[in-house]
Amino acid sequence: MGLWSTRSGISVNYSYSSSPTFAAEPWSVHTGRSRSSSSSSSRVSVFIFDKRKFENYLQKYGVIQSRSSSADRQLISDAYDIIRTQVNNLAKLKHPMLLGLVAPLEEHSKSFMFVTEYVSGCLSSIYQGSDSDQDLFNTESQDIIIQRGILQISHGLDFIHNTASSVHLDLNPRTVFVNEHSDWKIFGLGHLFKLAAGTNTAEYFMPQYDRVPPFMQLNLNYTAPEIVFENTVSPRSDYFSLGALVYFLYYGRNLFNCDNSTSNYRDEYSRFERKLSQMSWESIFSKLPDKVRATIPRLMSRDLYARYEDINEFIASEFFEDPLIKTLVFLDDLPTKSTEEKTVFLNGLADLLPKFPAQLLQRKFLTALLQLLDQSSSSNDINSECLSQNLHIIIQIGRSLSVYFQ
Template sequence: MFAAATSFFARSAISQSYNIGGGPSPSPGSRSSTPGPQNPVSGTSSFGSSFSSSVVIGLWKIQSATHKVTNKRVSVWTFDKRGPDMERLGPAAKERTLEVLKGEASALSRLRHPSILEMVEPLEETRNELIFATEPIIASLELCIPGAGKSASLVELDEVEIQKGILQVCKGLSFLHSSAQLIHSNLCPESIIINQSGDWKIAGLGLTIPLLQPNGSATRWEFPTFDGRVPSYIQRYFDYMAPEYALDEVLNTSSDLYSLGCVIYAVHCKGSPPFKTHGSLSGLRDNAGRPAPGLERLDRDLQALLRSLITRHPSGRPTPSTLPSLPFFSSLPISTLNFLDRTTFTAKTREEKVSFMKGLTRVLDKFSDGLKTRKILPSLLEEMKDTHLLPYILPNVFNISSSLSSAQFATMVLPSLKPLFGIKEPPNNMLTLLENLPMLQTKTDKTVFKTEVLPLVYHALESEHAVVQETALKMVPDLCETVDYAEVQGVLFPRVARVCTKTRILSVKIATLVTFLSMVKTLDQSNLTQKLVPLLSNIRTKEPAVMMATLSVHEAMGFKVDREAVANLVLPQLWAMSIGPLLNLDQFQRFMSVIKKLGERVEKEHIQLLRDSQRLEDRSATVNDGGVNVASFAGTVDFESLVGKVSTPGLPQQNGATGGTPSWEDDVWGSIFNEFSNNTPTLPAAGPRSTKSLSPVSTPQISSRSFISSPPSNFSPAQRSQTNFSPLTPDLPLRANPSFSGSLSPSSPQVKMTQPLSAPSTSSTAPMAGMLSLQRTTPLTPTTSSPPLPPMIPMGGMLAPSPPKAWDSMPNKPSKNDWGDFDPLS
C-alpha cells in the first residue's frame, strides 16, 4: 500500500492527462554525460508524421504524447533525477544540474515567439523527475545534419531547408536581443530544435545571460570554465563560443552571431565546427582570428556569409535583422518562403496575393517534396478561406498533392476541399476542381469518393455556366468506367438527361449527346430502349451538329439492343431525321449508311429467325403423298434401333424382338436424327386388327397443306379399286385437343393421336416433343362407301381437330364411340 501511494503521489498532472508513447530507451545524447561528441541513438521519423519513438536531447528524454480528451499532440520532456547520470554527481553538481534544467524550462514558458520552442504544459517537479510538454518536435539539429555520421538521419535537409532554418533562427535571436534583452551564449546544433513542421526553434535557454540585472545595472561578466565532472549539456560549448566573450571579457549580443556562423559551418561540413577546442580555453585562444578551414569547397555566397560571421571582433558581424539581406539568402525559393511567411502574408493586398499565387506554380519544382508539404501547403490551405483567391490557390494545392500519399491527402488536404465542392461561384473554382477530378479519385477511397467527391460533378451539372457543365460532362465517361453501375444508372444518367432536356445552349446539348454515346456501353438494353430512345425522340432542334451527334448515339444503340427495338424504335427515328432540311449531302449519306447497316442487321437476324422457325415446323410435322408422317416418343424405343440399326426406306424391317412388321417405335430415333428420309413409306397390308404404329415418313418438299388424296402405293390393285380415299378439306378450322382418335371409315383402320399436340418449341427436344403419333386401332380394310376423312388443315405445322360446329353440318357424322375418348364439345 505504501508503494502504491508513493507511486500515485509521484505521478504528475501531465502523465495523468496525456497518453505518453513508449518505445525503446535511447542512449544518451552527444553531450549528456561526458565532454566531446558522441553518436546519438534515436528513433526515426519524418516531417508531417507523428514521432513514434523517444529521442534524447542532452539530459532530456522526449516522447510523443496525445491528450486523453482533446487528442492534441505534444512532446513530453522528462528528466530522471535518479538516473545514472545523476548518481555519479556530487551534491553541488546535482544542484547545479537541476538549476540549469529548471531555468531552461522556465525560460521557454516565459518567452513566446514563433522561433522559440513553444511550451504547452509548464514544468512540474515530482519526487523522481522533472517534466514539461512542448509542441511536437522531431529532433535537434545535431541529429539531422547531413552526413554527420549519426546512426540515423532523422531529417533530410537540403539547401533551401537550411537557408529557411537559418533565417528562422535569426528572427529568434533578434527577439532575444532586442525584446528579451538576453544573450543566448550557448547557441549550438544541440540547442536548435526542429519541430514537426520542419521549423527551426531556439531552445537550450538554461545558460542565457541577461544584459541588465533586475536593479537596472549591467550584468557582470563571468569567467567561462569547463568541468568534466559535470554534464556537458549544462555547460557552454567552447567550440561554438565567440572569442571576445572568453578573451576580451565582453558581453555582446553579437557573440550569438559568431555561434550562428559556427552552426552554419557545421551544417555544411558534416557536423564539424570550424575549430575544435576540446573544452580548453587555450585552444579557443589559439584559434581566435584564424580563418575557418575548407571554405574554398563551399558556395561563393556561403563563403562570404561565413567570413562575415566567424571573425575575431564583433564589430564587423551582421546583425540578425541585416543578415537576411546577404546574397546567400537572395535565392528565389528563399524569397518565396519569406513572402509566404504567415506573419507577413496576411498583410499583403489581394492583388499581391494573386500575383504571388500565379508565379508560385512556376517555382514549386525548386522545392523539395518535404518542404512543399510542411511549409507551403499549410499556408495555402489557410488562405483558402478567401474564395476569390481559390482559382489561384487550388492549382498550387493540387500540384503539391500529387506527391502526397492517399493517407496524407485524406488527412491534410481533403478536409479543406470538402466545403468547396458545393460552391458554384466563381465558376473557376469548380473548373479547377473538375480538372483535377482524376487525382481526387486516385487519392481517395472508393466510398469516400462516392459520398464526398462525386457530388462535385452533380453540382457542376446544375451550374448556370455552360463551360462548367461541359467540363463536368467530359468527366462522365471516365466515371462510368470506375463507379458502380447502380450509381451510373440511378444518379448519373438521370442528371445528364436532365441537362439535355433543359439546356438551350447548343454546345451543352452536343456535349450531353457525346456523353450519352460513351454511356451506351455501360447502360443496359432496358435503359436504352425505355429511357434514352424516348429522350432522343423529343429533341426538336434540326441543327446538323445535334442531329449528327444523335445519329452516333442511335448507331451505337443499334448494335446493342435487339432487332425488334432497332426495327420499331431506332430506324423510324433515323428515317425521320434523315430528311432534315439543314442536312447537306455528306450528312444525309451518313444517315443512309447507318440506316442500311442497321437494316441489314435486322434483315439478317430476322431471316435467321424465320429459318430456325421453319426448321422447327418441318421437323414437327410434314405431309407426304402416301400419308401423314409424325414422330413421337409415345412408344418404347428399341435399343438396337437406337444405336445401330437403320431402317431401309421402302423395305420392311424385322422387329428386334419378334421379327414382325416394323413399327414406328423401331425407327423413331433414326427418323429424327437422319432428318426424316424422303422415301415413299410402305404401309403394312390389310389384315387383322393391329396396334402397331405406322412407320414415320418425312417429306419436307410437300407443303403442310397437302393431304392424302390417293391410297398408299403398297396397296394391291384390288384394294386400290375397292378403297375410296377422299381428300381432306382444308377449309374448316381445326381445334387443338390433347388427344385425337378418329376412324377413316366405319370399317377402315382408326388413327389415334397418342401424343399431345403442342406448339413448336425452341428447345432441343421441341421437334420430338411436338410430334404426333398415329396408331392403327383397326385393320385398313378397303371399302367403296367410306366417308371422307374429317376435314383438317395444318396449324403452325401441327394437326388439330376442327371446331364442333363444323362437324355438326357434315353428313354421316361419326358417333362418339367411333372417336374413342375424343369429345368434340369438350
C-alpha cells in the first residue's frame, strides 16, 4: 500500500496506508506506524475524516443548498462539533476498556485526524467480513470471544457511569473496536451525556436532522425507548443498548431497523412489544446462551426501573461465572500478581488451553506469557518453577498454533 502525508504533526510522526483498513462511520481507519520505531509495537491506527467528502455529500443529497447560508454553515458546524467532542472525550476519559488515544485530534482545512492504539476493526466491519478478525466469530469457540467482549464493554460502561457520571448513549457495533490483543474497546463518545452530581436521570432531547450521515444523531436501532418516548436519559439507557448489542452479536443482525427515523422507531418498538406479549423473551432471544438470555429482561425492560440498578449487577451474573472467563481476567491482571499466584495459575493453565480459540492463544496468551518470561528472566530473584512452567506453556501454545496455521 502506498503512503501519503499532509503537513501535520501526525504525518510527521507517523506513516500510514493510503487506503483505509476499514471504515467506522464517519471515520476511515488506516494502519500506521511510528516513524521513530520499526518494532511491531509501534503499529497504530490513524483515523481520518474527510471534510470535503462530507460537505459534498450534504450538498449532493440536498441536506444543504450551499455552504454560504447561515443555516447550512450551522449544520456543518454542528457536525464538526460532534467530531471534536468524540475525540476530546477520548482524551479526557482514560480506562483500559476505552479506545486508547495515542495522538490528539488535529484539524486541517480538509480533514480531521487522530491516532489510537492499533485496532483491526469495529464489530460492524468484523461481522460484515471486511477484515481478518472475522474468523474470531466463525469458530466453535466464538462464545468465549463474545462473552469476554461483553464483559469488557460492561467494565467500560461501569467507568463511564460510576466514575465519569455520564451516559454513553451511542453504544452499537460501529462504536466498539477490537485491538491486536482481541480486547474490545469503546469509542463513539460524540453524544456522551454528563449527569448532574447526585442524579441518575435527566431530561434529554435528541438532535433532529433530516438525511444527515448517521454519526450526527443517535443510532436508533440501539436507543432505549425512554429516550425517544419520554425524553429521559439514565445510565440504564445504556443497558438497553447493551442488550440490543448482545442480540446483534449472536444473531449477526440488528434487533430493530429504524433507518434513523423516530416514526420508524415507534413502529418497530410497538412490533417488538406485541411480539413480547405473544411470545416471550426466551423465544425472541432463543439463540443466546441460557445464562445471558436470562439477563436480557433486566437489560431491556420497557420499565426503566425494572432494569439492573447498576451495571455491576450484570457483571456479577452467572453469565460470567465461567472458568475460561476467570482465566482471561486473571491473565489481564498477571503483572500485578505475586510469584506464587503466577505459578499456581500457570500450573492449572495447561489443561484449559485447548478450550481457547487459536487467535486468542496467539494474540492474548502468547503476548502476556512472553512478557512474563522477559520479566522473570530479568528478575534478581528468579523462581525456577514459575519460569519452567511458563516456558512449557509457551511451547505448548506454539505447537498448537503451528498445527492450526498449517
